Amino acid sequence: MFQTRTILRCQRQLSRAYATAVPPHALVFLEHRQGVIDSGSLSALTAAEQLGGQVSALITGGEDHVRDLVLKAKKLKGLTSVLHSSSPQYVNPLPETLSPLLESLLSKSSSFTHVVSATSSLAKSVLPRVAAKLDVPAVSEVTSLSHDTSSNSTTFTRPIYAGNAIATVRAPASIPVKFFTVRSTAFSPAQLQEGSEAEVVAVNPVQVNEPVTEHIKTTIAKSDRPDLGVATRVVSGGRALKNAETFEATLYPLADALGAAVGASRAAVDAGYADNSLQVGQTGKVVAPELYMALGISGAIQHLAGMKDSKLIVAINKDPDAPIFQVADVGLVADLFEVVPELVKKLKT
Amino acid sequence: MRPSPARLLNILVPVKRAVDYAVKIRVNPQKTGIDTNVKHSMNPFDEIAVEEAVRLRERLKTHVKSIKAITIGPPKSLDTLRTALAMGADAAVHVQHGEEGSAGPEPLSVAKTFKAWMEKQKEGNKIDMVILGKQAIDDDLGVTGQMLAGLLGWSQATFASKVEVDVEKKQALVTREIDGGSEELRCSLPVVITTDLRLNEPRYASLPNIMKAKKKPVETISPADLGLDYTPQLELLKVEEPPKRVGGGKVGSVDELVEKLKEAGITAV
Numbered sequence: 001m002f003q004t005r006t007i008l009r010c011q012r013q014l015s016r017a018y019a020t021a022v023p024p025h026a027l028v029f030l031e032h033r034q035g036v037i038d039s040g041s042l043s044a045l046t047a048a049e050q051l052g053g054q055v056s057a058l059i060t061g062g063e064d065h066v067r068d069l070v071l072k073a074k075k076l077k078g079l080t081s082v083l084h085s086s087s088p089q090y091v092n093p094l095p096e097t098l099s100p101l102l103e104s105l106l107s108k109s110s111s112f113t114h115v116v117s118a119t120s121s122l123a124k125s126v127l128p129r130v131a132a133k134l135d136v137p138a139v140s141e142v143t144s145l146s147h148d149t150s151s152n153s154t155t156f157t158r159p160i161y162a163g164n165a166i167a168t169v170r171a172p173a174s175i176p177v178k179f180f181t182v183r184s185t186a187f188s189p190a191q192l193q194e195g196s197e198a199e200v201v202a203v204n205p206v207q208v209n210e211p212v213t214e215h216i217k218t219t220i221a222k223s224d225r226p227d228l229g230v231a232t233r234v235v236s237g238g239r240a241l242k243n244a245e246t247f248e249a250t251l252y253p254l255a256d257a258l259g260a261a262v263g264a265s266r267a268a269v270d271a272g273y274a275d276n277s278l279q280v281g282q283t284g285k286v287v288a289p290e291l292y293m294a295l296g297i298s299g300a301i302q303h304l305a306g307m308k309d310s311k312l313i314v315a316i317n318k319d320p321d322a323p324i325f326q327v328a329d330v331g332l333v334a335d336l337f338e339v340v341p342e343l344v345k346k347l348k349t
Numbered sequence: 350m351r352p353s354p355a356r357l358l359n360i361l362v363p364v365k366r367a368v369d370y371a372v373k374i375r376v377n378p379q380k381t382g383i384d385t386n387v388k389h390s391m392n393p394f395d396e397i398a399v400e401e402a403v404r405l406r407e408r409l410k411t412h413v414k415s416i417k418a419i420t421i422g423p424p425k426s427l428d429t430l431r432t433a434l435a436m437g438a439d440a441a442v443h444v445q446h447g448e449e450g451s452a453g454p455e456p457l458s459v460a461k462t463f464k465a466w467m468e469k470q471k472e473g474n475k476i477d478m479v480i481l482g483k484q485a486i487d488d489d490l491g492v493t494g495q496m497l498a499g500l501l502g503w504s505q506a507t508f509a510s511k512v513e514v515d516v517e518k519k520q521a522l523v524t525r526e527i528d529g530g531s532e533e534l535r536c537s538l539p540v541v542i543t544t545d546l547r548l549n550e551p552r553y554a555s556l557p558n559i560m561k562a563k564k565k566p567v568e569t570i571s572p573a574d575l576g577l578d579y580t581p582q583l584e585l586l587k588v589e590e591p592p593k594r595v596g597g598g599k600v601g602s603v604d605e606l607v608e609k610l611k612e613a614g615i616t617a618v
Contacts (some may be wrong), residue, residue, distance in 0.1 A: 121527040125507045128492035128497035137457055137582050139491045160489055161374045168586040212504035212537045220530035259618035277529050283546050291615050311615050329597035332608045342603045347617040
């Protein structure tokens with residue numbers, strides 16, 4: 001069985017070598033929440049555009065949302081076509097129900113050479129599942145890329161070891177469809193462009209009879225503040241905030257004064273001071289805002305992996321030897337319970 | 350009348366030996382990878398996977414028939430399997446591959462390995478549940494579980510923060526971490542689950558259990574036994590240090606801090 005597979009792969013490689021160069025055609029999995037396009041997906045679109053070929057977006061969901069979204073999406077800069085598919089099964093999308101649709105879109109006759117998405121929890125669940133079915137790898141959290149049309153190979157860079165090393169990998173021509181997810185902080189989101197009008201293509205949904213997995217409910221943590229993943233300013237708290245009450249009482253006024261999103265270290269989340277969805281780090285969200293304020297955060301490797309690409313890092317910590325000071329542009333050694341209220345007051349004057 | 354025989358659950362827990370999470374890694378001078386002559390331990394997410402399997406048995410008692418750990422790697426990966434056994438796994442499978450420090454197989458090959466091994470299991474020992482870490486902290490890819498579920502056509506629940514199993518109904522109720530909140534799923538068995546950090550707090554293996562683990566069975570096989578070849582599809586061109594960030598020094602007071610912020614154009618909104 002394996003032997004036949006190798007032979008097939010070799011043939012593919014050979015035929016590609018003699019054929020004229022295949023222009024790239026990316027399929028971007030465009031995600032939305034309740035009809036609002038995710039900012040991460042817009043970054044994925046920018047990354048897809050950098051491949052230098054056609055870019056198609058795929059929108060899935062319930063009928064109402066998809067109809068509105070298509071109208072918005074077709075005006076996005078760089079898009080050549082918008083594929084959409086609606087089904088009650090896509091309202092609460094599951095990998096088990098979405099992957100058959102992707103597989104049918106990527107079947108042998110398709111012109112897609114790349115499948116691109118944000119590094120979202122949904123895309124991370126779906127894309128590798130589809131890639132495995134097509135017998136190809138999936139490259140995660142890409143921070144830069146370049147495509148060489150003559151060799152039909154794409155080169156990616158991505159952080160490994162919690163961002164402590166950067167790997168450069170090449171997906172050669174032998175990989176017919178190259179799957180990758182994009183680290184959204186590394187690519188600016190695609191904008192709407194006046195006058196651009198992508199072609200709209202309806203795709204029949206692929207109904208899954210008796211899916212093996214059933215969605216029961218989704219709970220989204222509510223907040224009036226900007227979304228952590230896309231905020232230009234982030235105020236983050238660590239274990240030194242003592243408890244959930246002092247976390248709120250100390251951090252929220254500062255975040256509100258700056259119009260910032262609130263983040264937390266893993267220690268603060270594990271101790272129950274803040275919700276899981278606020279965690280910044282290798283295992284949480286990766287952010288790269290204009291301003292990142294780390295309050296009472298020591299700066300463990302796993303936390304730094306999630307924020308060290310921020311433009312300006314400010315750290316306030318009692319411990320002058322805390323590793324966070326090695327990356328902070330501005331550090332203040334002080335008791336945060338004393339200085340944060342003072343800071344809020346002085347910022348407002 | 351005799352009661353109908355209870356359904357029995359067989360759990361497979363893939364584990365990976367990785368550079369210890371606390372180690373500050375160094376890129377090697379050849380830029381081909383990192384210096385691997387450092388402390389290794391079980392990938393933290395896999396520890397959570399082993400712990401969850403053991404806790405499932407503690408809750409479901411005899412409904413769990415077996416917990417098997419599997420790993421792919423050089424001879425030293427056996428240590429990782431022994432850790433899993435000491436935590437409570439019954440038996441282990443070591444797919445021996447590569448030298449110390451060499452790159453492991455790609456996630457797709459890893460998933461194919463687990464699938465091939467599972468397919469070889471006899472009736473009665475068929476795996477019903479695979480619990481994996483959501484990602485390995487070395488390559489940070491986070492795709493193996495999903496690939497395995499795809500290859501098998503099974504239900505999948507990634508980034509699980511809570512798992513409840515109803516053995517009679519052959520179902521698992523899983524709460525998973527998603528962007529901005531959480532989601533509950535009902536998965537039919539067989540299922541692939543990947544663990545989030547919040548799923549549980551892994552136990553330390555006690556000395557008696559470490560001693561007992563030495564007597565537990567470990568089956569050693571090679572990728573060729575499963576008909577697999579680990580030739581990578583992707584080419585690793587180089588590994589580099591990330592750009593260094595230099596700290597900008599400290600300020601002495603809140604006033605100076607506010608001044609610095611203003612210089613950077615940051616004021617209250």
